[in-house]
Amino acid sequence: MLLAIKEVIEEAIHRRRFPRRKSNTKGTIQPHDSGNDIRCILEDVSISGARLRLDVAVTLPPFFVLVVPAERIERNCMLAWTKGERAGIRFR
Numbered sequence: 001m002l003l004a005i006k007e008v009i010e011e012a013i014h015r016r017r018f019p020r021r022k023s024n025t026k027g028t029i030q031p032h033d034s035g036n037d038i039r040c041i042l043e044d045v046s047i048s049g050a051r052l053r054l055d056v057a058v059t060l061p062p063f064f065v066l067v068v069p070a071e072r073i074e075r076n077c078m079l080a081w082t083k084g085e086r087a088g089i090r091f092r
Helices: 002-015
Strands: 021-031 038-045 049-054 063-068 073-083 086-091
Touching: 038 063, 049 073
Parallel strands: none
Antiparallel strands: 021 038, 021 063, 038 049, 049 086, 063 073, 073 086
16 A cells, blocks of 8 residues: 555656756745735745745745745745645745
8 A cells, every 4th residue: 555655656757847956945935015024935946836835834925035045046936736835836
């Protein structure tokens, strides 16, 4: 059973359009509506998007700016998915 799950995950990774690079870097989500900034951790990143980890599960705006100074990232983003304290984003 575990082997089958591992194979499904590996197959999904190989289907990704762009390779992802692991990270564990602090960042900030800046809503366009001048709401409060939301702290996050950049877990992985590709040229098309990223996966973020939040301190707590919160409702994220559909569009925002992601700023990760240590990675020299400041990008307009669109929310792709959320699951608990994690979120997937697409760069715009």
